[in-house]
Amino acid sequence: xxxxxxxxxxxxxxASAVMVVTRKNPVSSxxxxxxxxxxxxxxxxxxxxxxxxxxxxxxxxxAIMVLFLFVIMMLNLSPDELPAFMNxxxxxxxxxxxIVLTGSxxxxxxxxxxxxxxxxxxxxxxxxxxxxxxxxxLLPFELTAVLLLMAIxxxxxxxxxxx
Amino acid sequence: xxxxxxxxxxxxxxxxxxxxxxxxxxxxxxxFMSVELMLNAVNLLLVxxxxxxxxLDGQVMAFFVMAVAAAEAAVGLAIIIAVFRxxxxxxxxxxxxxxx
Numbered sequence: 001x002x003x004x005x006x007x008x009x010x011x012x013x014x015a016s017a018v019m020v021v022t023r024k025n026p027v028s029s030x031x032x033x034x035x036x037x038x039x040x041x042x043x044x045x046x047x048x049x050x051x052x053x054x055x056x057x058x059x060x061x062x063a064i065m066v067l068f069l070f071v072i073m074m075l076n077l078s079p080d081e082l083p084a085f086m087n088x089x090x091x092x093x094x095x096x097x098x099i100v101l102t103g104s105x106x107x108x109x110x111x112x113x114x115x116x117x118x119x120x121x122x123x124x125x126x127x128x129x130x131x132x133x134x135x136x137x138l139l140p141f142e143l144t145a146v147l148l149l150m151a152i153x154x155x156x157x158x159x160x161x162x163x
Numbered sequence: 164x165x166x167x168x169x170x171x172x173x174x175x176x177x178x179x180x181x182x183x184x185x186x187x188x189x190x191x192x193x194x195f196m197s198v199e200l201m202l203n204a205v206n207l208l209l210v211x212x213x214x215x216x217x218x219l220d221g222q223v224m225a226f227f228v229m230a231v232a233a234a235e236a237a238v239g240l241a242i243i244i245a246v247f248r249x250x251x252x253x254x255x256x257x258x259x260x261x262x263x
Contacts, residue, residue: 020200094183
């Protein structure tokens, strides 16, 4: 059952990722992106990363997507005002580049090169992750707070009326 | 039990789709969404590796990636708004003010 659900979520995530890239209207791109995020949250749950699944929905599908939709609707561009894709030559060259890159990554066959799994159970619950974040990773966590403060200040300054 | 090798392949494909969108699209906002797709692919890979190694560190790493992605989205969208104010569109081919 878990395996079946994993394939369903993966297929949905990949299909909606393709839709994000191919839709001309940015609003439909954004809504398909929400779909991808939800499917990834589902995969996290299947992998027992419960806390990350919650954060994925709250931060990505919630905060970041609201920001995206807000900007799209504030700029209020009509889809035909903006050419969606690069011109033909660049488009095919870029597509070939992306496919070669992905193909070589797949060809590398990462899973074969990994050290053998020690085996055992892992549960990414809030308590276990919290102990790591507030223990071993306390300094990076505090630095993240500083980074977010910097981002707030930068965003306010960038979006002011006169730059 | 999730097939972890399949999860690695899904993450790589997701990253490839993100790369494709980043290179092919002209709308700055959609290019930004492609970057988010790539970040999500990396997160999926981190969670998969954490699962393989039975070590929670990978999930903490993914958590930090999400925090950085939130900061990056805020700053990036502010830049897009600033570019729009200056040029009245967000076509990446037309954003060439630094060239002259």
